[in-house]
Amino acid sequence: MSERINLGKSAPALYQTVMQLERLASESLTNAGIAEGFSHLLRLRASQINQCAFCVRLHARDALASGESSDRLAVVAAWRETEYFTPKERAALELVEAITLISEGQVPDAIYAQAASHLSKAEVSAIEWLAIVINTWNRIAISSRYPVKA
Numbered sequence: 327m328s329e330r331i332n333l334g335k336s337a338p339a340l341y342q343t344v345m346q347l348e349r350l351a352s353e354s355l356t357n358a359g360i361a362e363g364f365s366h367l368l369r370l371r372a373s374q375i376n377q378c379a380f381c382v383r384l385h386a387r388d389a390l391a392s393g394e395s396s397d398r399l400a401v402v403a404a405w406r407e408t409e410y411f412t413p414k415e416r417a418a419l420e421l422v423e424a425i426t427l428i429s430e431g432q433v434p435d436a437i438y439a440q441a442a443s444h445l446s447k448a449e450v451s452a453i454e455w456l457a458i459v460i461n462t463w464n465r466i467a468i469s470s471r472y473p474v475k476a
């Protein structure tokens with residue numbers, strides 16, 4: 327891999343603005359009652375879709391440190407095929423995936439309606455912001471080629 331410009335170092339004010347957005351999104355998740363561990367699984371799922379190795383490793387570790395089980399961590403990429411997630415969590419995962427894959431059909435009304443039927447307005451808002459922020463981080467880490475060494 328060729329060396330890339332580290333966006334955090336080349337534009338620290340912009341990076342700090344994204345950090346502030348991360349803090350606000352995390353506060354929104356906490357205020358909406360979304361468990362910290364599950365919030366990392368949501369971040370992990372978006373990062374898996376985006377193939378951001380740096381963020382996949384980070385949020386896998388953070389999910390475990392926040393009390394998520396290794397089983398839920400192991401199956402999050404195939405969550406539809408498991409019984410590990412509640413209907414509410416499944417709606418959240420589907421919403422995060424739709425926002426992450428926004429170029430493929432936008433966020434379909436059916437997915438949004440499903441989320442709204444299982445989640446409060448505060449939860450939907452917090453999850454949407456989480457998806458927006460993690461997708462921003464994925465793009466920063468991938469385009470900067472943040473190193474992921476064993």
